[in-house]
Amino acid sequence: MFLSNRDFPNPFCYIGDMSEHPVIFDTTDGQQLRINMIGSWLKRRFGRKIVKLSIDGGFTCPNRDGTKGTGGCLFCSGSGSGDMASSIGSVSADQIRLALNDQIWLLSDKWPQAGYIAYFQNHTNTYAPAEHLRDLFTAALGQPVVSGLAIATRSDCISDEVLDLLEELDRQTFLWVELGLQTIHDETARAMNLCHTLADYDYAVARLHSRGIRTVTHLIAGLPGESRRMMLESVKHVCQPLHDHSSHLFGLKLHMLNVVRSSALPLEYPGYVPFESIDDYTDFVVEALELVPPDITIHRISGDAPRRDLIAPEWSWQKRTILNEIHRKMRERNTWQGRRSSF
Numbered sequence: 001m002f003l004s005n006r007d008f009p010n011p012f013c014y015i016g017d018m019s020e021h022p023v024i025f026d027t028t029d030g031q032q033l034r035i036n037m038i039g040s041w042l043k044r045r046f047g048r049k050i051v052k053l054s055i056d057g058g059f060t061c062p063n064r065d066g067t068k069g070t071g072g073c074l075f076c077s078g079s080g081s082g083d084m085a086s087s088i089g090s091v092s093a094d095q096i097r098l099a100l101n102d103q104i105w106l107l108s109d110k111w112p113q114a115g116y117i118a119y120f121q122n123h124t125n126t127y128a129p130a131e132h133l134r135d136l137f138t139a140a141l142g143q144p145v146v147s148g149l150a151i152a153t154r155s156d157c158i159s160d161e162v163l164d165l166l167e168e169l170d171r172q173t174f175l176w177v178e179l180g181l182q183t184i185h186d187e188t189a190r191a192m193n194l195c196h197t198l199a200d201y202d203y204a205v206a207r208l209h210s211r212g213i214r215t216v217t218h219l220i221a222g223l224p225g226e227s228r229r230m231m232l233e234s235v236k237h238v239c240q241p242l243h244d245h246s247s248h249l250f251g252l253k254l255h256m257l258n259v260v261r262s263s264a265l266p267l268e269y270p271g272y273v274p275f276e277s278i279d280d281y282t283d284f285v286v287e288a289l290e291l292v293p294p295d296i297t298i299h300r301i302s303g304d305a306p307r308r309d310l311i312a313p314e315w316s317w318q319k320r321t322i323l324n325e326i327h328r329k330m331r332e333r334n335t336w337q338g339r340r341s342s343f
């Protein structure tokens with residue numbers, strides 16, 4: 001049974017331009033969505049399925065090369081961080097074009113009408129001179145079916161030159177910048193060796209927003225020493241209206257800590273388990289989503305660590321089960337994203 005709009009009285013559901021701020025409870029196919037998932041948002045925005053293609057631009061990370069720290073964030077896996085990263089310039093614009101072509105070719109049978117977003121995901125994707133970044137990002141955008149760019153980075157790695165470049169790209173294409181915050185609590189950030197602070201994050205968000213650039217924030221739930229209240233404080237902080245009070249963050253990526261073999265975390269916190277059960281984790285996610293304004297797109301609510309690398313939670317690889325359980329609980333409780341948001 002579909003619920004009527006009156007069942008969703010939050011005014012955030014009805015404001016804005018449909019192409020940019022979809023009405024999340026009233027979609028084109030008549031379904032009502034309790035979560036503003038980015039996949040559905042992109043489909044409405046572009047009028048077709050949009051697939052993210054993960055690209056390795058050969059970047060390293062200042063939290064591994066000694067600029068900000070060494071050893072990396074405690075939860076960062078060797079293969080996903082600076083350990084295995086190449087030096088700047090080791091990946092050329094031609095290699096970016098080839099890597100994208102290969103992935104598009106592989107997916108074209110499955111989704112012949114799809115568009116693509118080139119997602120610079122590995123390591124810190126603005127940690128290089130702006131001219132080198134321009135070469136790589138422009139190469140990705142040169143592919144006719146690539147409709148946009150997603151660039152993952154650290155809050156403390158956006159120089160003025162990089163910000164100018166991002167603004168320029170934002171005028172040419174659909175762009176978002178992903179910032180790995182993980183927690184607003186600086187004591188946890190120190191314990192996890194993140195080597196950045198909440199002040200770095202707030203400053204980066206303000207600068208990106210002042211240039212009109214969409215921002216997606218990455219939070220990790222279940223970091224050692226954090227209570228549920230602390231995790232929800234992180235969610236509330238990043239969901240506050242941005243400094244001109246006219247809008248929110250574009251997106252939120254939220255998932256449980258995954259303790260993986262190749263990271264330093266199991267040595268520093270032996271036996272640590274972030275959430276006891278799927279029930280425990282999904283209860284947290286439902287509570288957190290109720291605090292997230294409905295115009296904020298949700299980019300992830302489950303982990304995606306490879307099963308072979310995973311130590312804890314040992315159920316974290318069961319992505320479909322976790323997502324189904326979140327949706328089931330939201331239906332059962334007749335709740336939705338933003339229901340308890342005060343912003």
Ligand code: SF4
Pocket residue numbers: 061062063064071072073076077080081082122123124154180
């Ligand atoms: S998680 Fe990101 S910032 Fe932290 S060490 Fe790994 S690549 Fe660097």
